[in-house]
Amino acid sequence: MQKLTQAGQNLVNDVASRYNLSTDSVINMLIAVNNGGGSMAQFNCPELGGSGQWMRGGMTMVGDMFNNGLKNTVDNLCNELANALANMEVFPKAPAGTRGSNQWWPSDLGVPFSSGAQNNTRYAIFPNRLAVDMGGQVTVYNTLDNNIGGVSQQQGGNNSLTFSSQYGTIAVSTLPIVSGPGMPSAPQTNFVEPAPQPFNTFEPAKQNANSNSNTNSNTAPLAVSASTNMNASSSNDIIQLIEKLSQLRDAGALTDVEFNTKKSELLSRL
Template identity: 85%
Template sequence: MQQLTPAGQNLVNDIASRYNLSTDSVINMLIAVNNGGGSMAQFNCPELGGSGQWMRGGMTMVGDMFNNGLKNTVDNLCNELANALANMEVFPKAPAGTRGSNQWWPSDLGVPFSSGAQNNLRYAIFPNRLAVDINGQVTVYDTLDNNISGVSQQQGGNTSLTFSSQYGTISVSSLPIVSGPGFSPAPAPQTNFLEPLPPVNTPEPVKQNLNTPSAPSTSGSMNLNSSSSNEIIQLIEKLSQLRDAGALTDDEYNTKKTDLLNRL
């Protein structure tokens, strides 16, 4: 449970009583508003419809999207918590650069020009630097020549952290790490490939060598290395059959026939 100052505890008790909420729910919302810098909150509170988002002066979204009464309750609650955070010490002061501090990033980075929070993630954007806090582990990245306009976290089977720049959407894990453990990119989805089918034994087509005829074998090829007269006559018959079947032209047939007859 987040530690509160005496004034912060009195605030939580008073709001819980007036909004008919448990103190745990109020503290949950208080932390969400604080993580969003007092201008936004992303929360998951069963007493307030589950997951939702709030932006000061903007849109409020709750799990029961058509429940306007619940939306008004969340908006009023978050505005009151934001005002309290701006005007009183709700949480004990923590040293700059520590997780409990509003300035959770390394102090040498100075003041960010943009910051925000989402689920278990906080980020702060500085000139040429991006600080990301995930579950208390802070990593500082070199943003190179990117002009970052926002950071987003996508959740599902995998988790990815991306930012928007003038070059489009880019993965934070692609940036050089200046300090910290880094953000592990989501593992590439594994694809189950089918095992290759066994080769089909198909007979190879008969290749006709038009330069050097060969006499026929049991597979249909011809072997012309024999000088036997009977074999040469059989080869001429084969050539005639190939010509009749259209496999040989008349000129090719006559050329091969002449060559065979010269061997007799």
């Protein structure tokens, strides 16, 4: 169980009493909100309906999806815990660069311009670097010329990570490792994006230019196959994909920007 300061223990006892919850449930929710940087939380708490998600200022999802009273309870609880985390020392301070610290990434990376957490994974984005903490092991990747817009984790038994950039959705495991153990490559399961090809994934414009000026027998069949598959897509298939994207956006798995980008890409194929 996560250690608490005296102020943190007093907070947990007070909240548990007022919300009629066990202290273990309050601590689990407190850790979930803390892992989400005080702005979001993913949790699994039987006393609050099982698995759920909370995002400050907008979205609350619980296992009993039509129980609005439970949603309000979770929203109020998470907001209260987030405010407490911002205004008091709830957890003992841990040295920078360690897992228990809010600054869990290597100190030489400086301050990230974006960070987040999901399940047992945390990430922080820096200029030309992406730090990922998965199960207590931190890996730093070289992001090359990608402008990372967000990191997401596949659900289910697959622990693979992807990120969105100006080149689309790309698997984190394809990036060069700067330090750390990295993560195993996983099969492509994104129904919108094609599986990564063995040639340069991160410079598609450059690759196309080279293909036009210096075509060889190894790459030509692949280009023909990709073109054939694109032409074979029917209007109904594209509409169904857009509907699935809309469901993912409504569930909070995609942002509006990601949804509109993919929608425009699909509509351009009609």
